[in-house]
Amino acid sequence: MFSRACEYSIRATILIATHSMVGERVSLKDIARKTDSPLAFTGKVLQQLVKGGIVTSVQGVNGGFEIGQKQMEETRLSQIVAAIDGEQIFRACGLGLQACNAKKPCPLHDKFASIRNDLKTMLEGTSILDLSTGLKDGLTFLQR
Amino acid sequence: MFSRACEYSIRATILIATHSMVGERVSLKDIARKTDSPLAFTGKVLQQLVKGGIVTSVQGVNGGFEIGQKQMEETRLSQIVAAIDGEQIFRACGLGLQACNAKKPCPLHDKFASIRNDLKTMLEGTSILDLSTGLKDGLTFLQR
DNA sequence: TTAAACTCGGATAAATTTGTCCTGTTTAAA
DNA sequence: TTTAAACAGGACAAATTTATCCGAGTTTAA
Ligand code: SF4
Ligand code: SF4
Numbered sequence: 001m002f003s004r005a006c007e008y009s010i011r012a013t014i015l016i017a018t019h020s021m022v023g024e025r026v027s028l029k030d031i032a033r034k035t036d037s038p039l040a041f042t043g044k045v046l047q048q049l050v051k052g053g054i055v056t057s058v059q060g061v062n063g064g065f066e067i068g069q070k071q072m073e074e075t076r077l078s079q080i081v082a083a084i085d086g087e088q089i090f091r092a093c094g095l096g097l098q099a100c101n102a103k104k105p106c107p108l109h110d111k112f113a114s115i116r117n118d119l120k121t122m123l124e125g126t127s128i129l130d131l132s133t134g135l136k137d138g139l140t141f142l143q144r
Numbered sequence: 145m146f147s148r149a150c151e152y153s154i155r156a157t158i159l160i161a162t163h164s165m166v167g168e169r170v171s172l173k174d175i176a177r178k179t180d181s182p183l184a185f186t187g188k189v190l191q192q193l194v195k196g197g198i199v200t201s202v203q204g205v206n207g208g209f210e211i212g213q214k215q216m217e218e219t220r221l222s223q224i225v226a227a228i229d230g231e232q233i234f235r236a237c238g239l240g241l242q243a244c245n246a247k248k249p250c251p252l253h254d255k256f257a258s259i260r261n262d263l264k265t266m267l268e269g270t271s272i273l274d275l276s277t278g279l280k281d282g283l284t285f286l287q288r
Numbered sequence: 289t290t291a292a293a294c295t296c297g298g299a300t301a302a303a304t305t306t307g308t309c310c311t312g313t314t315t316a317a318a
Numbered sequence: 319t320t321t322a323a324a325c326a327g328g329a330c331a332a333a334t335t336t337a338t339c340c341g342a343g344t345t346t347a348a
Contacts (some may be wrong), residue, residue, distance in 0.1 A: 001238060002240075008240070014251055016298075017233060030306095041337050057296090059295045059345060060293070060344045060346060061292065061294060062347095063294045063295065064294075086187070098288050099288065102315090105285070107284040108154075108221075108287070111266050111270060122258075130250040142239070142295080182307060187325075187326080187327095191326065194325090194326095201326090202314095203314040203315060203323095203326080204323070205322070206324080207325065209316080256336080
């Protein structure tokens with residue numbers, strides 16, 4: 001569904017948010033450990049998120065990653081996915097035709113577009129905060 | 145969403161079905177041309193479908209691929225996807241955790257599992273025949 | 289001033305997916 | 319019996335994704 005890079009970036013962002021809630025920063029090292037992700041690779045995708053304005057990084061001692069209260073309320077999961085995997089997933093044809101076009105539909109169009117749209121709606125309706133509260137309260141998990 | 149190999153295999157199967165409806169076989173050459181797919185690679189994935197019992201191949205002059213009337217009615221899109229991409233897509237965690245487990249859910253669990261289930265239901269409820277009639281009648285397309 | 293704890297970013301490597309090539313085998317018809 | 323049209327399948331190549339390595343820059347505190 002999502003690329004590995006995208007999965008890592010979502011897990012990382014959620015973790016960052018739970019720490020930002022209590023005024024802490026998280027280091028890449030901790031992110032990698034607590035989300036069970038490869039450190040250096042996760043560093044790369046986090047840089048993309050920083051450039052995309054989704055999370056903030058602070059260099060130096062006591063540095064790390066953080067996300068503002070407002071950011072975590074307003075940023076949608078769809079933005080993370082778009083920042084890493086691109087908009088493709090929201091628009092692509094289920095059968096791989098060059099462009100999705102309801103005027104000249106592929107055989108799967110109606111059924112596929114419906115689900116793709118549900119996915120889009122879900123991702124656009126879910127904020128980082130939504131995902132982070134459950135983790136903070138110990139109801140959900142980032143590793144298993 | 146689906147791998148390229150899977151997209152090719154679905155397009156190929158639908159095309160094969162439209163020909164089988166009128167008692168014809170289709171050659172790999174024609175499949176590649178009419179579905180805008182790389183010939184040799186499509187040949188590979190078709191071999192997987194043959195092994196999976198989804199389509200039948202006939203060697204020699206006037207050979208090609210075909211699919212029985214009953215097969216196209218009974219075979220579900222989910223079976224093609226499973227044959228090429230595996231069952232992963234129906235079971236995998238949206239955030240990439242090792243196994244999907246509602247008892248120890250990832251933060252996206254509820255919302256993701258719902259959509260993943262809709263997708264599964266859709267794929268299981270769609271037969272090759274369903275997809276092929278529209279193409280045969282010129283209402284849907286396999287290239288653009 | 290120095291050391292330590294951090295992020296940043298380029299280069300490179302490994303793994304996977306996608307794609308091609310070439311040879312062999314089967315089959316029908318000439 | 320020969321020939322040509324077709325699938326089968328192994329070996330290899332290209333492209334993409336995933337992952338690692340390492341040196342450089344930044345910041346705080348001792
Ligand atoms: S059918 Fe769905 S997937 Fe295929 S082209 Fe139309 S919208 Fe895209
Ligand atoms: S939340 Fe959804 S995706 Fe994550 S583990 Fe549970 S079922 Fe799988």
